[in-house]
Amino acid sequence: MGKQTQEAPPGNVYNLDPYKDLGLTDLAARRGESESRKEMIRLARAVEKSGLVDDDMLKAAMSRLVDESAQSLKNALISMNFAQEEDILDAYAKDVGMERIELEMVNFTPELLGEVAPEVVLRYRVIPVRTTPEEIWLALSDPSNLRAIDDLAQILGKKVNGVIATEEAIEKAIKKYYEADEYTSIYEEMAESDDPREMRDYSLIDLDEATTEDTPLVVRFVDLVFKQAVHERSSDIHIEPTRFGLAIRFRVDGVLHEVPSPPRQWQNAIISRLKVLAGLDLAEKRVPLDGRIKLTLPGRNLDLRVSTLPTIYGESVVMRILEAESVMMGLEDVGFLPDTTARFNQLIQSPNGIILMTGPTGSGKTTTLYAALSALNTPERKIVTLEDPVEYQIPGINQIQVNTDIGLTFPLGLRSLLRQSPDIILVGEIRDLETAENAIRAALTGHLVFSTLHTNDAPSATIRLIDMGIKPYLVASSLQAVVAQRLTRRICNNCKQAHRPKPEDIRLLGYDPEEYKEADFFMGTGCERCSQTGHRGRTAIHEIFVMDAELRRKVIRSEAASRLKNYAVAHGMRTLRMDGWEKILLGWTTIPEIYKLVGGED
Secondary structure, eight states: OOOOOOOOSSSOOGGGHHHHHHOHHHHSTTTTTOOHHHHHHHHHHHHHTTSOHHHHHHHHHHHTOOSHHHHHHHHHHHHHHHHHHHHHHHHHHHTOOOOOOOOOOOOOHHHHHSSOOOOHHHHHTTTEEOOOOOEEEEEOOOOHHHHHHHHHHHTTTTTEEEEEEHHHHHHHHHIIIIIIHHHHHHHHHHHHHHSOOOOOOOOOETTSOOTTSOOOOOHHHHHHHHHHHTTTTTSSEEEOEEEEESEEEEEEEEEEEEEOOOOOGGHHHHHHHHHEEEEEEEEOOOSOOOEEEEEEETTTTEEEEEEEETTTTEEEEEEEEEEEHHSSOOOOTTOOOOHHHHHHHHHOOOOEEEEEEEOOOTTSSSHHHHHHHHHHHHHOOOOOEEEESOOOOOOOOEEEEBBBBGOOOHHHHHHHHHGGGGGGGEEEEOOSHHHHHHHHHHHHHTTEEEEOOOSSSTHHHHHHHHTTTTOHHHHHEEEEEEEEEEEEEEETSEEEEEEEOOOHOOOOOOOGGGGGGOOOEEEEEEOOTTTTTTTTEEEEEEEEEEOHHHHHHHHHOOOHHHHHHHHHHHTTOOOOOHHHHHHTTTTSSHHHHHHHHOOOOO
C-alpha cells in the first residue's frame, strides 16, 4: 500500500516570536526575513490598526499558520472567526493605499477578458478589471504577493496595478469566464481523442503550477477536478465507475452533488493517474488500496486521503480532502454552545480517566479531539497519539500510525507507548476488547485517554464497552465522560431570512408549537454563494454524558442505556435533539436538518 504522511508545515510555530514582545518593526527588520513574512507582518499591523483584532487574537492566529505569509494569516483569522475577509481586505487596502473593488460592478467584456490568457489567469488566480494600452489593473485576493505582480508585468508587457477583491469573488469570476471554457475545451479534446496519453509519475501535485499544451490531457482533467472540488469547499471527491460511464461527485456540507463526467474511454487513464499520484500499485486492481495525495495551493496545503475499492465496473476512488487549518481550531470553533464549551474544557483538564467521542463516520469526531489536544498542548505535557491513519502532523505531539501489515496494531502500539511516560494519550478508535482493556489500564494508572467509539448516543457507550467484554466496575471507575456528536448544515448567512415553520414541523422534534409562537426561526432561500441550497458550511450538535457517583453505581449494575440517559437528562444533560433545538432557535440551522439527524425522540 502506498501510505504517505503529510510533511510538517514550514517553520516551527513555537519559534514564532510573540507579536507583542518583539514589535512589528523589529520583526520585519530581522536579517534574512522573507518577503512573505514581511507582508504577513504588514497585514498584522493593518488589522491591528483598524481595530479588527487585538494582540491576543493575533498571537492565537499566528500559532496556527500553515506558513508565514499574509495569505496564511488571513485564512487563520477568518477560520477562527476573528474577522471577515471583507473587513481584513478593507483594512489592508486602507493601510497600503490599494484600491478595493467589488467584482459584481465590473463589466467583463470579451475585449477585457482577452487581455489575459486563460492559462495565466488560472496560474495566478487573478482577473482583469480594467485596461489601457500601457497599463492593466488585476484583482487579487492576496495583494501581498508582489512576486506575482512582477511576473505578470513581464508576461503581459504592461504595467500591472493590483486591486483587492475577495477570494470568493475572484474564484467565482474565474469559474464563470475562464474555467467553464477550460472544461468545455478538455471535454471536446477527450471526445475527439481515443488514445489517452501516458501519465507522468508525480508524487506531488502543485495546483499553483501552470499547465501547457504539452501537459497530458488526463493530467489537465484531474488537475481541474481538484481545483473545482477545492473551490466548491468539498470534503470528498467520489469517482465511481458505473454501467454507463464514470460518475464524479463532490460532497459539499455533507451532501453529494454530481458534476459533468468525462467520456467512458478515459476511465482507466483517470483512475490510473490518481493511483500514480497516491503512490498505489497500478497493477493491483483486485483489493482495496489506501494512499495519499498532497496538493499545494497559494497559501494553503491540502492532503487527500485516497481509498480505492474494486467494483464490478472497475475501481471506485474516494478522496477525503484534509486541511490542517480545519482541525487546528479552538474548542469554541467546533460548534459547542458557550456552556458546553466551559463544561468540555473542564472535563479535558481531568488528570486521568477516559473521555470518549461517539458518532458515525464523518461526524467531526477527529476535529473535536484535535481541538481538545490543541488546548492541552503545552511544553509541560507529553501527548502521544495512536491513529489509523495520522491525518495531520501537530507540532509538539508524538504521533504513531497503525500499520497492520507489519504488526503495529492498536493494542501493541498502546502497550508500547505507555512505556514512553505520556501524560495524555489519544487512541484513534476502540475497536476490540484488547484495545479497550489497554485504554482502561492506561486511564486507571494515571493517564488521560481520548478515543472514539461507534454508538448512537453518549450513554450507550457504557453498554458497548461492557458488551465488548469489559467488566462493568472497570467501565464505571475509568470512564469520565462521553461526548456524542453529529454535523448539521448551517443556514447560508447571505440568503438567510425569517421563516415561520408549520406547527407539525415543530412537533416533529417533540416541542409544543404554542410555546414558540414568538420565537424566531430562519431558513436560507438559496443564492449563488450557497449554490441555491440555502446552506453553507456545517456546525455540530453535541450530547455530553458526564459520569457521577450515581451513574457509576448504575453502570456497575449494568442498567440499560435508556435509564442512564433518563437520569442524566434529569440532572442537566442536553441531548442531541435538545442541542439541535437550541441551535435552531439561535438561527444556525433548520428543523429538517436536525430531524434528519436525530428524529423526534431521544
